[in-house]
Amino acid sequence: MDGVVLALGQGFNGLSVASLYLLAALGLALSFGLMRVINMAHGELLMLGGYIAYLVMKAVPGTAGLLLALPAAFAGSALLGAAIEATLIRRLAARPLDTLLATWGLSLILQQAARNIFGPIGVEVRAPAWMNTAVAVGPLSFATTRILILALSVVLLAGLALLLTRTRIGLLVRAVNQDRMMAAAVGVDVRRVDMVMFALGSGVAGLAGVALGLLGPVTPTVGQSYIVPAFLVVVMGGLGSITGSTVAAIILGVFTAMVQIFVDVSVAQVLMLLLVIAFIQVRPQGVLAPRTRALDA
Amino acid sequence: MTRPALIAMVLAVAAAAVLPFLLGSYDLNLIARFMALGILALGLVLLWGETGILSLGQGVYFGLGGYALAMHLKLSGLGPGEIPDFMVWSGVKTLPWWWQPFENPAVALIGVVAIPGLVAGLFAWMVFHRRVGGTYFALITQALALAFATLLISQQATTGGFNGLTEFPTLFGIDLNTLGAIRGLYWITLAALVGAALLLALLRASRFGTLLRAVRDGENRMRFLGYDPTPYKVAAFTVAAMLAGLSGALFTLHAGVVSPALVGVVPSIEMVIWVAIGGRHSLVGAIVAALLVNLARDRISSALPELWLYALGALFIVVVTLMPRGLAGIGQDLMARLMRKGAAQ
Numbered sequence: 001m002d003g004v005v006l007a008l009g010q011g012f013n014g015l016s017v018a019s020l021y022l023l024a025a026l027g028l029a030l031s032f033g034l035m036r037v038i039n040m041a042h043g044e045l046l047m048l049g050g051y052i053a054y055l056v057m058k059a060v061p062g063t064a065g066l067l068l069a070l071p072a073a074f075a076g077s078a079l080l081g082a083a084i085e086a087t088l089i090r091r092l093a094a095r096p097l098d099t100l101l102a103t104w105g106l107s108l109i110l111q112q113a114a115r116n117i118f119g120p121i122g123v124e125v126r127a128p129a130w131m132n133t134a135v136a137v138g139p140l141s142f143a144t145t146r147i148l149i150l151a152l153s154v155v156l157l158a159g160l161a162l163l164l165t166r167t168r169i170g171l172l173v174r175a176v177n178q179d180r181m182m183a184a185a186v187g188v189d190v191r192r193v194d195m196v197m198f199a200l201g202s203g204v205a206g207l208a209g210v211a212l213g214l215l216g217p218v219t220p221t222v223g224q225s226y227i228v229p230a231f232l233v234v235v236m237g238g239l240g241s242i243t244g245s246t247v248a249a250i251i252l253g254v255f256t257a258m259v260q261i262f263v264d265v266s267v268a269q270v271l272m273l274l275l276v277i278a279f280i281q282v283r284p285q286g287v288l289a290p291r292t293r294a295l296d297a
Numbered sequence: 298m299t300r301p302a303l304i305a306m307v308l309a310v311a312a313a314a315v316l317p318f319l320l321g322s323y324d325l326n327l328i329a330r331f332m333a334l335g336i337l338a339l340g341l342v343l344l345w346g347e348t349g350i351l352s353l354g355q356g357v358y359f360g361l362g363g364y365a366l367a368m369h370l371k372l373s374g375l376g377p378g379e380i381p382d383f384m385v386w387s388g389v390k391t392l393p394w395w396w397q398p399f400e401n402p403a404v405a406l407i408g409v410v411a412i413p414g415l416v417a418g419l420f421a422w423m424v425f426h427r428r429v430g431g432t433y434f435a436l437i438t439q440a441l442a443l444a445f446a447t448l449l450i451s452q453q454a455t456t457g458g459f460n461g462l463t464e465f466p467t468l469f470g471i472d473l474n475t476l477g478a479i480r481g482l483y484w485i486t487l488a489a490l491v492g493a494a495l496l497l498a499l500l501r502a503s504r505f506g507t508l509l510r511a512v513r514d515g516e517n518r519m520r521f522l523g524y525d526p527t528p529y530k531v532a533a534f535t536v537a538a539m540l541a542g543l544s545g546a547l548f549t550l551h552a553g554v555v556s557p558a559l560v561g562v563v564p565s566i567e568m569v570i571w572v573a574i575g576g577r578h579s580l581v582g583a584i585v586a587a588l589l590v591n592l593a594r595d596r597i598s599s600a601l602p603e604l605w606l607y608a609l610g611a612l613f614i615v616v617v618t619l620m621p622r623g624l625a626g627i628g629q630d631l632m633a634r635l636m637r638k639g640a641a642q
Contacts, residue, residue, distance in 0.1 A: 101351075102617040106614060108609055109607055265451070266447040270448055
């Protein structure tokens with residue numbers, strides 16, 4: 001019985017971790033699908049979201065502060081993301097590996113800047129008092145914050161799905177995703193699609209940063225601790241697929257939480273990597289890959 | 298290679314060989330350390346410049362080589378039945394089974410290159426044979442570097458944790474702190490560096506080198522011509538890892554310490570910048586840049602540690618966007634311009 005309770009509790013923790021991985025990975029997956037590049041400074045967009053949440057909620061405490069912090073963090077990170085896309089990524093678009101290195105350099109600079117502005121020690125985001133509670137279900141108790149973050153990621157995912165399937169920009173995104181050259185040939189402004197989606201993905205990272213701030217202190221390296229799992233989600237998800245990334249995030253999040261019943265966090269991290277390597281033995285194309293005859297998908 | 302370039306290189310090696318008579322032991326030790334890092338950079342030229350595979354996890358193989366030797370050095374100073382001091386403090390009673398083989402110096406010395414080679418070969422094969430490469434591969438290598446460093450830190454009782462392994466005064470009974478030992482190690486490192494560079498130059502000029510460039514420039518065309526690229530990619534990755542292991546072992550000897558701070562995500566990606574600055578296709582460039590960047594790091598980060606991170610970040614951005622062929626590219630352009638001027642006159 002205790003074992004079942006423990007497993008259920010860890011299952012919930014796993015879903016909660018998965019929601020954070022997913023929020024961190026969505027932006028990466030979106031722009032990887034479009035441009036085949038990974039922004040290594042994506043973790044610092046999370047960090048920025050966290051610091052914006054800290055500043056906003058220091059100025060406006062309580063629930064109102066949280067409601068203000070979400071759009072502010074989204075806007076701040078989206079703006080920074082758009083700037084990164086316009087200055088760095090566009091320039092290197094045809095050299096995906098060089099993009100990794102250049103954006104890594106940017107990530108170092110942003111981390112050091114945060115260290116200089118906010119100090120090397122973390123700052124605490126003051127969450128509204130009602131969030132520091134837990135919902136008890138029988139012998140289990142679920143932290144309100146984590147339930148809210150799960151809800152946030154579900155809402156975001158639904159919104160993104162609607163955007164991609166029901167709107168004009170979504171149509172253009174899917175077109176560029178399928179065949180960039182053909183889309184450009186029939187008159188889609190592919191550069192603008194890139195830019196809009198990159199900014200959108202960065203904004204989502206900003207929201208993820210708010211979520212991280214609600215769970216623990218915001219530090220200059222807060223993004224780094226989530227970004228490597230987020231990269232693995234993208235690898236496992238399959239060519240920028242949103243559904244694939246969601247499934248991958250849930251697999252990795254729940255797996256990590258479950259193995260932590262038996263081993264410590266660091267071993268769980270190693271096992272997670274081994275899981276990904278084992279996974280690509282079976283499905284190298286990722287959880288979900290579009291059917292294509294292209295040689296270099 | 299042109300004749301003047303060859304002469305310049307022989308002169309440079311000769312100058313490096315007499316350096317121990319000109320420098321004090323501190324500076325000599327520092328240069329030797331950076332030359333050891335140059336060996337790792339050479340491996341990256343083969344892997345990244347020639348084969349087009351970006352690894353963000355070379356620190357793992359550097360660390361495996363370093364730890365393999367450091368474990369032996371730790372054990373060699375002990376009496377029979379004793380275990381390293383940090384294990385005693387952590388309440389460990391008997392030597393873990395995976396430490397025991399390293400009591401044997403031959404095992405440790407072979408392990409320095411064999412362990413990184415085996416790990417890298419297996420890892421690369423698992424990923425490459427399913428045709429996962431490019432950005433995905435780079436991200437997976439980075440995850441590996443993170444996992445390795447975290448594991449080392451968390452298993453404090455048997456790995457020395459965050460502090461790593463340190464305090465090994467003797468190697469095969471020779472006191473490492475005498476000037477003679479420092480000079481000897483310097484020459485060994487120089488020989489290893491020159492040997493590695495020659496080996497890679499030969500590899501590059503061989504049919505194997507041609508096939509590596511084929512992987513880089515048109516992996517699918519290579520498949521159409523009937524070659525399987527996987528063994529070549531695995532081989533390049535393995536050679537680079539073995540050089541990284543050798544580099545790690547030599548560095549450990551010079552620095553007197555190996556720790557997770559040298560093997561994780563950040564140091565691993567810094568290793569790539571040496572090669573990017575030197576010019577990813579240039580063996581000489583990689584050695585020069587490994588020396589220059591680390592000298593600069595030593596000077597700047599001791600005076601202004603904050604500035605170093607900004608400078609490093611800016612270096613990544615500037616080198617990759619504005620000078621993708623690195624210092625070697627600038628050198629070649631200058632030479633070409635001089636030649637043209639000479640020809641015009």
